[in-house]
Amino acid sequence: MQEDKLLTKPFFDVNRNAVLQALGKDALCTCLQKMLLIRNFEIRAEAAYQHGHIGGFFHSYIGQEAIQTAALTLLGPQNWFITTYRCHAMALLLGATPNEVMAELYGKATGNAKGRGGSMHLYTDRMLGGFGIVGGQIPIATGAAFSCKYQNQKNSLAICFLGEGAVPQGAFHESVNLASLWSLPCVYVIENNQWGMGTHVSNAIANAEHFAEKVAAAYGISFYRLDGMDFTNCYGGFDAAFKEVHESSRPVLIECIAERFKGHSISDPGLYRTKESLKACMQRDPILIFKDELIKRGMLTEEAYKTYDKEARDRAIAATEFAEKSPWPDPISLEEEVMAL
Amino acid sequence: MREALRQAIDEEMTRDERVFILGEEVGKYQGAYKITKGLLEKWGPKRVIDTPISELGFAGLGIGAAMTGLRPIVEFMSFNFSFVACDQIISNAIKTYYMSGGRFSVPIVFRGPNGAAAQVSCQHSHCVEAIYANLPGLIIIAPSNAYDAKGLLKAACRNNNPVLFLECELLYNDKMEIPTEEYLLPIGKANIVEKGSDITIVTHSRMVKLCKEACIQLAQEGIHAELIDLRTIKPLDITTIAESVRKTNHAVLVEEGHIFAGIAAEVGFQIQKHCFDFLDAPLARVCQRETPMPYSKVLEKETLPTVERILYTVRETLS
Numbered sequence: 001m002q003e004d005k006l007l008t009k010p011f012f013d014v015n016r017n018a019v020l021q022a023l024g025k026d027a028l029c030t031c032l033q034k035m036l037l038i039r040n041f042e043i044r045a046e047a048a049y050q051h052g053h054i055g056g057f058f059h060s061y062i063g064q065e066a067i068q069t070a071a072l073t074l075l076g077p078q079n080w081f082i083t084t085y086r087c088h089a090m091a092l093l094l095g096a097t098p099n100e101v102m103a104e105l106y107g108k109a110t111g112n113a114k115g116r117g118g119s120m121h122l123y124t125d126r127m128l129g130g131f132g133i134v135g136g137q138i139p140i141a142t143g144a145a146f147s148c149k150y151q152n153q154k155n156s157l158a159i160c161f162l163g164e165g166a167v168p169q170g171a172f173h174e175s176v177n178l179a180s181l182w183s184l185p186c187v188y189v190i191e192n193n194q195w196g197m198g199t200h201v202s203n204a205i206a207n208a209e210h211f212a213e214k215v216a217a218a219y220g221i222s223f224y225r226l227d228g229m230d231f232t233n234c235y236g237g238f239d240a241a242f243k244e245v246h247e248s249s250r251p252v253l254i255e256c257i258a259e260r261f262k263g264h265s266i267s268d269p270g271l272y273r274t275k276e277s278l279k280a281c282m283q284r285d286p287i288l289i290f291k292d293e294l295i296k297r298g299m300l301t302e303e304a305y306k307t308y309d310k311e312a313r314d315r316a317i318a319a320t321e322f323a324e325k326s327p328w329p330d331p332i333s334l335e336e337e338v339m340a341l
Numbered sequence: 342m343r344e345a346l347r348q349a350i351d352e353e354m355t356r357d358e359r360v361f362i363l364g365e366e367v368g369k370y371q372g373a374y375k376i377t378k379g380l381l382e383k384w385g386p387k388r389v390i391d392t393p394i395s396e397l398g399f400a401g402l403g404i405g406a407a408m409t410g411l412r413p414i415v416e417f418m419s420f421n422f423s424f425v426a427c428d429q430i431i432s433n434a435i436k437t438y439y440m441s442g443g444r445f446s447v448p449i450v451f452r453g454p455n456g457a458a459a460q461v462s463c464q465h466s467h468c469v470e471a472i473y474a475n476l477p478g479l480i481i482i483a484p485s486n487a488y489d490a491k492g493l494l495k496a497a498c499r500n501n502n503p504v505l506f507l508e509c510e511l512l513y514n515d516k517m518e519i520p521t522e523e524y525l526l527p528i529g530k531a532n533i534v535e536k537g538s539d540i541t542i543v544t545h546s547r548m549v550k551l552c553k554e555a556c557i558q559l560a561q562e563g564i565h566a567e568l569i570d571l572r573t574i575k576p577l578d579i580t581t582i583a584e585s586v587r588k589t590n591h592a593v594l595v596e597e598g599h600i601f602a603g604i605a606a607e608v609g610f611q612i613q614k615h616c617f618d619f620l621d622a623p624l625a626r627v628c629q630r631e632t633p634m635p636y637s638k639v640l641e642k643e644t645l646p647t648v649e650r651i652l653y654t655v656r657e658t659l660s
Binding site: 080082111112113114116117121123125128129131132133136138139140141142143144145146147148150151158170171174175177178181336337338339340341 | 361387392393395397398399400401402403404405406407408409410411428429432433437438439440441442443444445446447448477478480501502
């Protein structure tokens, strides 16, 4: 199958003017700042990894910033948030500080999970994790949605991010089946960056053309296709989807067409992609698309953008300094909290 | 036994509305083994939930519910089916509390029959305790009688950790008088079933019955065995075991599951560590032999521990 044949249908139709006007200049600039924080955090963390400060696995969210920034800006703290091992962005968006996230990557005592989770396992009070097994988080999110329904919390939902690489897993199908069967308020978001490590989606999913739409139809739930590189389209699409969940108390499936600018993980040189195709996809940088739109509409200046970028860079650098200075976990604490009290 | 388990579930659902039960056939069918008989009628489909045949999905859903404020009881029709849900149990239920820096506990009970029934061949007969006991972060309970089952299941429902509650199909029809009012038994505490001074026998679940029979015959031979029922496999009550072995100076470990890297292997290691100077003979084990469970009842009997094998091993240890 031709790779480009996978992406021939239009994205969810969003009234861009309405979205941008409703949000307004300040909120839009805040969103841009969040995306810049994620970008700069990942750049600095990757550099720290190359310098040997960070070990293990490391999965960058660079290139996908628009998606979770849009979704999480719309959702308040009464909801539950679940994602994959590519989880730095979600933690930052939910209020974990760059310091605590970077310290976790460094394996320090001040880390988000006390140095026990690392890059793939970050948490907040409402973020149930970064999960390390592909697809393993999907039943967990479904259970969080079950809790919302069981406790009659009508304004709450669970949102679950997954890669398209998780779609062949049984965990995905069992979860969507249960959520539809029992009408659970769960939003499944497939961030389709088209590559599961080095395996293209067309080599992973049977009948791959518009697979997500077909899956949604098979399980009888609503479907939205969003442009994952475009904040405005994501924001408008997520807004409509969340409203539908609140009204219907039914799950929805959202596919965000995305690009992964980096390798699957830090140890992946991406040799399965041509330089030309990577260059082409990087021209659609979600931060630059958003920036250009705001400048065009007179909501942002080049100077203000540079200031935001520098502020984010400074925070990321400060986080590496905080992490470096932070103490290692005390070996005496090793066996603490294996069991809950 | 069925009634004891049902009382425990019913009492905990009465006490705490966050408790609910889900699994295959637990509702309209009244439970594959009738443990949940009448519960759907009493509590309704919100709290007694029939699932599709989807162990990975509903086990994981239960874990997610436990992380977000509920206290699920997940019934596996057989613990052999927990293997389908293994990643959820191991990667998510067992590890999350530690991995999240103590942020999310997972108060969930997985329960159902474990080990051999009668001639159901190898895919429905596995003893899972040794497989799961290798992992830090969970509790494993395996009661041998109705009284223990009720008190321990209620304690499991109130514990803030994932609990594997291993029942036994061949014990479901066992009858004994138990209090209908509430009582709890402590997790992590073994029970001395028979007092004795000559040898310690350590076992759990259905094997307690075989060991009791063996103890009667041994007594007729003038051998007074002390029989310890682990009740909780993890955490292991090594204190009770070690005190006994220091008194009897001999131990035989009996386990329905396989011998290699089994529970008996761990108990044996801990005995030699804590009682090395007190042992008058090598430790011995009676376990399932190293074969998958065969169907034929002749072969089934041959692979499982029997009273005869227990008697032989005790006599040999003492000789």
